[in-house]
Amino acid sequence: DTGVSQDPRHKITKRGQNVTFRCDPISEHNRLYWYRQTLGQGPEFLTYFQNEAQLEKSRLLSDRFSAERPKGSFSTLEIQRTEQGDSAMYLCASSSGTRILYEQYFGPGTRLTVT
């Protein structure tokens, strides 16, 4: 399968715990994006990498959130001291810099529930 993959698919955690999600983009894609989506809303942009460089970060991303893409391949998104308001679907998408920008392909998402 050459699509975007995310792990885990579901995560239940208690408030105050730290969680980490992983995203593996389509192999030839150099751009990787993280979004958050809550029920009834469209995806909200969180951050964006081109290769290993984090080029853009939303103001929605508080200092409890951090993302990395150390070798320009997979990426991780960590949420520290989770709050109930962090409960959402976290989506990863990738695109190729040699193709039309923002023709993004999404992974299946990680659904986070904070209790």
Place this chain on the structure above:
Amino acid sequence: QKEVEQNSGPLSVPEGAIASLNCTYSDRGSQSFFWYRQYSGKSPELIMFIYSNGDKEDGRFTAQLNKASQYVSLLIRDSQPSDSATYLCAVVWRSGGYQKVTFGIGTKLQVIP
């Protein structure tokens, strides 16, 4: 933050009819426009993109862009029950040297057999 407006619906159409989904955006300089389909509990799936004014057709889908009026629409011909999903409009705009994207809230489409 730039605005992308969609009617949340639901939009109900009978099977075989044309479904028309609309999206308006606030940034006149927006460059490219995407339609995604999202089934309940699943992630968005890219259907079409359009950059130039006019129509772009792909199978049963037609995207229409009018930059002067700042709207983009998606027509689905011969609607099928399997088309029942939420359709997200995404608009790309430029800020600070980077391209950014804003999604609408999506329009829920129900195709009635």
